[in-house]
Amino acid sequence: MVIKSLKLKNYRNYDLLDLTLDTQTNIFYGDNAQGKTNILEALYLSGTTKSHRGTKDRDLIQFEHDEAHLETIVIKRGMEYQIDMHLKKNSPKGIAVNKVPIRKASELFGIIHFVFFSPEDLNIIKEGPSGRRRFIDLELSQLDKIYLSNLSSYNRIINQRNSLLKDIDRQHNLVETLDVWDMQLAEYGMKVIESRRNFIRQLNKIISNIHYRLTGGKEHIFLEYESSVGNLSFAQALKKNRERDMRLKSTSVGPHRDDLSFMEGSLDIRKFGSQGQQRTAALSLKLSEIELVRMLIKDTPVLLLDDVLSELDKHRQNYLLDSIHDIQTVITCTGLDEFVNHRFSINKIFHVKNGQVAEEN
Numbered sequence: 511m512v513i514k515s516l517k518l519k520n521y522r523n524y525d526l527l528d529l530t531l532d533t534q535t536n537i538f539y540g541d542n543a544q545g546k547t548n549i550l551e552a553l554y555l556s557g558t559t560k561s562h563r564g565t566k567d568r569d570l571i572q573f574e575h576d577e578a579h580l581e582t583i584v585i586k587r588g589m590e591y592q593i594d595m596h597l598k599k600n601s602p603k604g605i606a607v608n609k610v611p612i613r614k615a616s617e618l619f620g621i622i623h624f625v626f627f628s629p630e631d632l633n634i635i636k637e638g639p640s641g642r643r644r645f646i647d648l649e650l651s652q653l654d655k656i657y658l659s660n661l662s663s664y665n666r667i668i669n670q671r672n673s674l675l676k677d678i679d680r681q682h683n684l685v686e687t688l689d690v691w692d693m694q695l696a697e698y699g700m701k702v703i704e705s706r707r708n709f710i711r712q713l714n715k716i717i718s719n720i721h722y723r724l725t726g727g728k729e730h731i732f733l734e735y736e737s738s739v740g741n742l743s744f745a746q747a748l749k750k751n752r753e754r755d756m757r758l759k760s761t762s763v764g765p766h767r768d769d770l771s772f773m774e775g776s777l778d779i780r781k782f783g784s785q786g787q788q789r790t791a792a793l794s795l796k797l798s799e800i801e802l803v804r805m806l807i808k809d810t811p812v813l814l815l816d817d818v819l820s821e822l823d824k825h826r827q828n829y830l831l832d833s834i835h836d837i838q839t840v841i842t843c844t845g846l847d848e849f850v851n852h853r854f855s856i857n858k859i860f861h862v863k864n865g866q867v868a869e870e871n
């Protein structure tokens with residue numbers, strides 16, 4: 511699949527933008543705060559309905575405007591799909607595929623698949639568990655419609671359970687209603703955990719090879735899904751922790767507290783790895799994600815690289831660029847130095863300045 515074009519109107523710092531992308535490598539370069547990431551964000555939004563930065567629709571609309579419009583044309587297996595998105599300040603976004611309005615965002619599912627890679631991804635091992643859960647959730651939500659639906663049900667129920675835990679403090683007889691919530695939470699929670707375990711199993715088959723090559727044969731790594739539920743069933747764990755949850759007024763076990771560990775032999779890289787080791791493992795993870803997506807969707811995803819090359823040394827830059835030469839890639843960077851010494855062929859170069867994009871030859 512490839513993105514053929516992107517049009518924006520009143521989106522972030524773009525009044526109007528009309529871009530035709532190359533099917534291979536596209537570079538957007540320019541100084542800071544000129545609008546490079548905004549382009550990647552707009553692309554990601556048009557495929558997933560969400561900003562990769564988690565920004566609300568109203569903040570994506572250009573200051574002093576009430577609406578924004580995005581039009582993306584995707585080519586997938588020879589078919590053209592036009593995705594129109596209308597962002598509004600005070601109501602949900604309108605989406606149409608080939609001019610036919612769709613009612614639910616999930617109807618966009620499967621048209622386009624993005625892998626987003628930003629400098630924060632290189633810190634995924636060094637930082638806290640929420641980034642690692644977010645990594646799993648963002649990818650699985652694109653790969654698996656049922657996961658997306660189970661995860662939203664789980665998140666809805668956990669919010670309701672947490673408010674109930676707060677209310678119980680004032681109105682103790684509400685404690686009887688906890689069982690009903692726990693039953694539902696356990697049902698969706700187990701499904702979420704099972705899908706995540708399966709995803710990690712599949713990633714493990716790929717990551718060890720990639721990491722071995724990336725470290726010049728020095729390291730083997732292995733991922734482990736760490737469930738806060740432990741060996742209990744989720745329902746049992748909820749029961750066991752009920753007193754504590756009531757005291758803390760929040761749910762202490764479940765997929766929203768789980769983590770992913772990166773093991774090099776018996777060494778937990780999260781805790782004991784050097785910074786370099788952690789960043790290399792993070793790069794291996796990202797490369798494995800691309801590989802796994804490719805296998806599962808039986809197509810190539812579109813890769814969005816947000817200023818990530820300048821974060822890598824020459825060896826890792828080369829490894830990354832070599833791994834992606836047959837995928838449509840949209841790269842942002844502040845300068846073109848990273849590409850000068852690489853045989854990597856750039857197909858289109860765009861200069862971004864203050865919400866204006868100029869193609870260079």
Ligand SMILES: Nc1ncnc2c1ncn2[C@@H]1O[C@H](COP(=O)(O)OP(=O)(O)OP(=O)(O)O)[C@@H](O)[C@H]1O
Pocket residue numbers: 521522523524540541542543544545546547548549569570571572573817842844
């Ligand atoms: N809703 C909005 N309306 C108008 N302009 C906006 C809006 N949101 C953000 N901007 C502007 O967009 C610019 C930031 O764009 P972007 O995040 O794409 O930067 P960038 O070129 O990727 O820079 P960097 O290299 O620093 O990441 C800023 O100038 C900011 O003021």
